[in-house]
Amino acid sequence: MTQANSNNLIYLVKQGDERAFETLYHLYANNLFVIAKSYLRDDYLAEEVVQDIFISLWDRRKDLHIRGNMGGYLFKMVKNRCLDILRKPRKLVSMEDEATLLENKINFKALQDKEASFLLEEELEKRIEEAVALLPKTCKKVFLKTKMDGLNYKQTAEELHISVKTVESHMTKALKHMRLHLREFLSCFSLIG
Amino acid sequence: MKDETIVKYIREELEDNERQEVMRWIASSEEHQKKYNFLKAQHTVSGFNRPALDVEKIYSRWKKHDKKQRQRKILLRLTSAVAIFVLMWFVVDMLPSSDTKKDVVNTKEEKMVEVVTPRGISREIVLPDSTHVVLNVDSRLKYPPVFKDSIREVFLTGEAYFEVIKDTRLPFIVHAGDMNIRVLGTSFNVRSYSGDSDTRTTLVEGTVEVSSDDVAPVKLKPLQAAMLNHGQTQLKIKEVSREEAVSWKEGKLIFKETPLEDVLEDLERRYDVQFEIGSAVLYDYLFTGTFDNLTIDEVLRVLKISSSINYKKGKEKITLY
Known part of the structure; x- marks a missing residue:
């Protein structure tokens, strides 16, 4: 996603466009959760962080001032929430106490690390671009026109000389595809080592 | 230490003692930590674009949350629009009459503002008189958009903590279950979930007067709780610790010899999860313990360690056995 495109999404979200918001959600929620x-090593907590971020993004959409790209902004929100959680010494009434505290401490430092953050932020945005690139051709055109350039369905239909119905079905397909397609990266990205 | 071992640790492939060893090694120097930071970030990135989260599910949860909020806003706007219309109608229609104001107030009073919290989400509310209310999860508070001259009256189902702004001319009354709680200016907690066996008011500061249709008013002292069973004509009073009084507000759940079923009900409200009791003996189990700002995963672990209650996390339900 180019910067201009990403900014369009931000612009639409600021206007209260729920579809643009849904796109952002589908594009980023999974990787933010990852x-x-x-770093938190807790499913429920991680899900809560992601949900909170999007709730606050939507609630404060009118006052958003995002410099740079959306991924960078969302990453910073996740990072800060996680750091807040890891910083808080939570009382655990169990033998796992010390181990958990130590783990939180090293993960706090790991997430604070500038270079590590840079890597995470870069990759977050890159992977989204890749997912978009993997969409089937017409689907991609429709997706980019509507979501990134901020055209409505009718304008997109006119510009691509297809019916509004087709635009709609392509959009549904695109979002579904984005989700399913993510699996393909499994093979492209081997684990470390 | 070999990178391989650290990666194994990150992937959670190590036994407990090895795990601890790696963690201590990482924490022992800046250089080690740095190495870990990088490997950890790399491993995190390798998990990108692999479906780990049911996006559809949590998106629909967001939508529900947003819809509720919007409905509330629309309701509020509608209420004020209706109120203004009624006000104008009365002013125009009944200009010569002297008791116009009372009618208007009565009409407005019927339109109550209603704040509802879903499971898992609590909320702070400021009432028209600047009284501060923290509404616990899965609760409902009704109050008029404007308090009329002689009384401040609110209706509660569920649990809430009140910090009432002092105003001697305007008594503040909470109706919860069978209980009426009358205060001037003070902080107190009221709990009255429909599943609970009683309604309970706990005073933190100041004074309150608790009564019901069948019970004469009783004054509470700070750190006393008054409990009224449904249909009963007598209040039970007991002393509580400050911590017990408003624990939920600080994210704590405190249980003292509480039947497991009741514990689970509280957990379901707090974490928006579903429990299932998979073995009959657990119905008799009394739980004592404190969950201090734990996540549901941690709560389950504590249950397992402290009470040897096992659990299985399914898609919809958590089964205890």
Whole structure:
């Protein structure tokens, strides 16, 4: 996603466009969850962080001032929430106490690390671009026109010389595809080592 | 230490003692930590674009949350629009009459503002008189958009903590279950979930007067709780600790010899999860313990360690056995 495109999405969200928001959600929620889970090491907590971020994004959409790209902004929100959680010494009434505290401490430092943050932020945005690139051709055109350039369905239909119905079905397909397609990266991205 | 071992640790492939060893090694120097930071970030990135989250499910949850909020806003706007219309109608229609104002107030009073919290989400509310209310999860508070001259009256189902702004001319009354709680200016907690066996008021500061249709008013002292069973004509009073009084507000759940079923009900409200009791003996189990700002995963672990209650996390339900 180019910066201009990403900014269009932000612009639409600011206007209260729920579809634009849904796109953002589908594009980023999974990977933000991966980050939160990796550092917090708790599924429920990670899910809560992601949900909170999007709720606050939507609630404060009118006052958003986002410099740079959306991924960078969302990453910073996840990072800050996670750091807040890891910083808080939570009381655990169990033997796992010390181990958990130590783990939180090293993960706090790991998430604070500038270079690590840079890597996470870069990759977050890159992976979204890749997912978009993998969409089937017409689907991609429709997706980019509507979501990124901010055209409504009718304008998109006119510009691509297809019916509004077709635009709608392509959009549904695109969002579904984005989700399913993410699996393909499994093969492209081998684990470390 | 080999990178491989650290990666194994990150992937959670190590036994407990090895795990601890790696963690201590990482924490032992800046250089080690740095190495871990990088490997951890790399491993995190490798998890990108692999479906880990049911996006559809949590998106629909967001939509529900948003819809409720919007409905509330629309309701509020509608209420004020209706109120203004009624006000104008009365002013125009009954200009010569002297008791116009009372009618208007009565009409407005019927339109109550209603704040509802779903499971898992609590909320702070400021009432028209600047009284501060923290509404616990799965609760409902009704109050008029404007308090009329002689009384401040609110209706509660569920649980809420009140910090009432002092105003001696305007008594503040909470109706909850069978209980009426009358205060001037003070902080107190009221709990009255429909599943609970009683309604309970706990005073933190100041004074309150608790009564019901069948019970004469009783004054509470700070850190006393008054409990009224449904249909009963007598209040039970007991002393509580400050911590017990408003624990939920600080994210704590405190249980003292509480039947497991009741504990689970509280957990369901707080974490928006569903429990299932998979073995009959658990119905008799009394739980004592404190969950201090734990996540549901941690709560389950504590249950397992402290009470040897096992659990299985399914898609919809958590089964205890």
